[in-house]
Amino acid sequence: MIEKGKCPICGKTNQCAITLGEEPSTCWCMTTKVPKDLVSNIPDEFRNISCVCRECVKNYNKKVCVVGSLNVDHVLDVKNFPKPGETIKASKLSTFFGGKGGNQATACSKLGLTTSMLGSVGSDGHGNSYIEHFTNMGVNTNLIHQSNISGQAFIQVDQEGENNIVTIGGANYDLSIQWIDDHLEEILEHDVFLFSLEIPQDLVLYLMEILEKHHKLIILDPAPFANFHVKMLDYTDYITPNNSEYEQIKSYLKPSHHVIVKRGEKGSKYIHNEISINIPPYPVKAIDTVGAGDTFNAAFCFALVFNYTIEDALMTSNIAGAMATTKPGAQTGMPSLQELLRIRYK
Known part of the structure; x- marks a missing residue:
């Protein structure tokens, strides 16, 4: 879990006055607008522990x-990869965005x-x-x-999750x-x-x-x-x-x-x-x-x-x-x- 007083993005010590229970009026986060998109990406359980640090707000831009x-990927699920000259059956064909x-x-x-x-x-x-x-x-x-025409890839994935790939550029x-x-x-x-x-x-x-x-x-x-x-x-x-x-x-x-x-x-x-x-x-x-x-x-x-x-x-x-x-x-x-x-x- 993120520690109190540390930025949830980079994990570095933030020393935010609000999260340390101190007077907030001089804290940088009172005068800096933290982008809503950045805040929405922070897990809810972190938000009351520490705020995003000044450097991360700057770097977010x-x-x-x-x-x-x-490429468009055409994925075949196979038990094992075929040996040269061997014909095998695939259990499933799926299409995904890739490259x-x-x-x-x-x-x-x-x-x-x-x-x-x-x-x-x-x-x-x-x-x-x-x-x-x-x-x-x-x-x-x-x-x-x-x-x-769009590039395409033809991919075999075996039961161990390993893959081999042939592409058309x-x-x-x-x-x-x-x-x-x-x-x-x-x-x-x-x-x-x-x-x-x-x-x-x-x-x-x-x-x-x-x-x-x-x-x-x-x-x-x-x-x-x-x-x-x-x-x-x-x-x-x-x-x-x-x-x-x-x-x-x-x-x-x-x-x-x-x-x-x-x-x-x-x-x-x-x-x-x-x-x-x-x-x-x-x-x-x-x-x-x-x-x-x-x-x-x-x-x-x-x-x-x-x-x-x-x-x-x-x-x-x-x-x-x-x-x-x-x-x-x-x-x-x-x-x-x-x-x-x-x-x-x-």
């Missing part, structure tokens, strides 16, 4: 832009961050439905391009440098950028270089690794590979890089210079691991926005990623901020 893919970019944008918005999506969907029923979905989730869609690869140039003014209104690589490599490098010159915070999820370019490391503040991606990328890394390794059921690891910090996992019964890494990335983005320590950031990200595995579909199990804070402080 930061804008996040997710740059990546938008690494779409997953990360949805997760960021559910955590209360002001979020925009920069990506491309088809000018088809799938694309129109995805934009409507984002609107309902509170994600800004002004930067979404439409053309061609579709409209994701129609996102262009011209689109970036045409919307650059609005893009640069954002403070934090979360990239993944299911979109054109040249576009990622082009935009990263611009953002680095404007001193924007850049987080890179280097997946799929086949689309990674070592030059991206020159612009990235934090890189978040999973175990297999880390093995492929580590020869390019310098000690000065800030590396967050997503280790699944083993938790996560931070590597920087001579520092190496392991954070244990949050234990859950996994049903579907699709989107867990994307939720981890969104929670890490949230933690950076609110100036968490690296240990708290990884612990919070582990919890969020684990929670995402407890329901089928990439986005279904993603926690709200209320759900995340309840577990973080329980």
Whole structure:
């Protein structure tokens, strides 16, 4: 449970006069308007214990832009993955909104961050439905391009919750440098950028270089690794590979890089210079691991926005990623901020 006098968002000592039972007239919260949306995201049981701190109110105004893919996921539930040449039966077929970019944008918005999506969907029923979905989730869609057919993913999930994925890029690869140039003014209104690589490599490098010159915070999820370019490391503040991606990328890394390794059921690891910090996992019964890494990335983005320590950031990200595995579909199990804070402080 959150302690009296500490902010329920960041957990740091707040010293709010009201919650400490002191004279409130000089307390900062009497003269600062705390956004209603931020207050509504705080669990009810925390509200009479402490108020949100001044820094979190300030940081709440930061804008996040997710740059990546938008897919429609077709998920097959199977007992075991087929061997080469083998035909098996699936017990269920489900369709969900997905793509690494779409997953990360949805997760960021559910955590209360002001979020925009920069990506491309088809000018088809799938694309129109995805934009409507984002609107309902509170994600800004002004930067979404439409053309061609929507990207799609075909996913098998076994009885242990593990998955394999085959994707068709579709409209994701129609996102262009011209689109970036045409919307650059609005893009640069954002403070934090979360990239993944299911979109054109040249576009990622082009935009990263611009953002680095404007001193924007850049987080890179280097997946799929086949689309990674070592030059991206020159612009990235934090890189978040999973175990297999880390093995492929580590020869390019310098000690000065800030590396967050997503280790699944083993938790996560931070590597920087001579520092190496392991954070244990949050234990859950996994049903579907699709989107867990994307939720981890969104929670890490949230933690950076609110100036968490690296240990708290990884612990919070582990919890969020684990929670995402407890329901089928990439986005279904993603926690709200209320759900995340309840577990973080329980």
